[in-house]
Amino acid sequence: MTRSPELLVRAAFCYAEAGDYAQAARCHEEAGHRLKAAELWEQAKDPARAAECWLREGRPGRAAECWLSIGRYEAAAECFEGAGDLLRAGWTLVTRTRSFATAEQLFTAARTDPGGQELRRRIGRRLAAARAYGETAALVETLAGAAERLGDLSPAREREQVELWAVTAAELVGRPDLGALVFAASYRAGVTGCADRWQQWAARVLGDTTGVPTGPAPPPAP
Template sequence: MTRPPDLLARAAHCYEQTGDYAQAARCHDEAGHPLKAAELWEQAGDPVRAADHWVRGGRPRRAAECLLSARRFEAAAECFERGGDLLAAGWTLVTRTRSYATAEHLFAVAESRTDGERLRRRLGRQLATARAYGESEALLRTLTDVPERIGSLAPARERAEAETWAVTAADHIRRPDLAALVFAASYRAGVTGCADRWQHWAARALGDTTGVPAGPAPPAPPPGPD
């Protein structure tokens, strides 16, 4: 017998109050509330079930994030693609899987409306070529240009994303020198959180954080009189 949605919602609330998030999620699922069920499956520590409900609720990007946390990289890329974020789909494949041809295709057809998106699209395509064929010359040229370009990207989110993609690409081709130059430029550009990311990267990649700033860059001085 089908239970009324209001009764299921009350039951879900009781389960949630006792910490039984999985049973609460099942109640909301039966009541036809996929988004609430998705939230509860996340709280229950089941990102795969959560992802299924995010998809059913029309939130494929949130589903992709859950699948990334579950290391279901191919499925995460499919969700990014379903949500229209072909750059994220391609990046997931080129950095987390060996589906380089599919990644390259996604980058090739992805629309890039801003300078930051165009830069990330180029980094993605060139990283796919480097990982598939060992041809990294074009990627090296792009990475060398990133420090000069990163400060001009807008909005601020574009600078942070370009930093992350460039550093990851440099890591994949074992060029920590280029990654450090990207971090330095990002730091000078005042990208939020750059110092912390630089510290963590240096500790992981270099085993040493000597010389890496421990806090945000000071504001640039005002221009002097003519």
């Protein structure tokens, strides 16, 4: 027997109060409330079901985050592309899969604002070429340029994103020297949390944190 939406919502509330988020999600889904169901599937630690609900409700960006959380990288990239975020789609593919040619096509097609977004597009495109064909010269040049330009980028969130992309790209092509160069530029630019990220990276990649700052950069002299 089909239950009315009102009864289903009441049941969902009771299930949620009891901590049974999966049953609460099923009730909302049956009632046609897929946005609420998606949130509850996430609380129930079932990102695949959550992603399906987000997709059915036209929220591919949220679905992409769910697929990422369980290592479904190709599906995540497809959703990012569906959401119009070609940079995230390409970055997911070039760093998490071997679909380098597709990633390069996404970066080529992406329309970006000048500054940080365009710099990230260039890093992604050249990383895709480096991983696909072993051509690293253009990427090395781009990463060195990123270090020089990082302090001039805005907003602050974009500086942090460029730091992440540049350091990751440097690591993937076996150039930790460039990763350290980017971290040093980020530190001088006062990017929030840079010192902690630099410490963690140095310990993991270099096995040594000697010389790496342990706190934020001091403010410039007046």
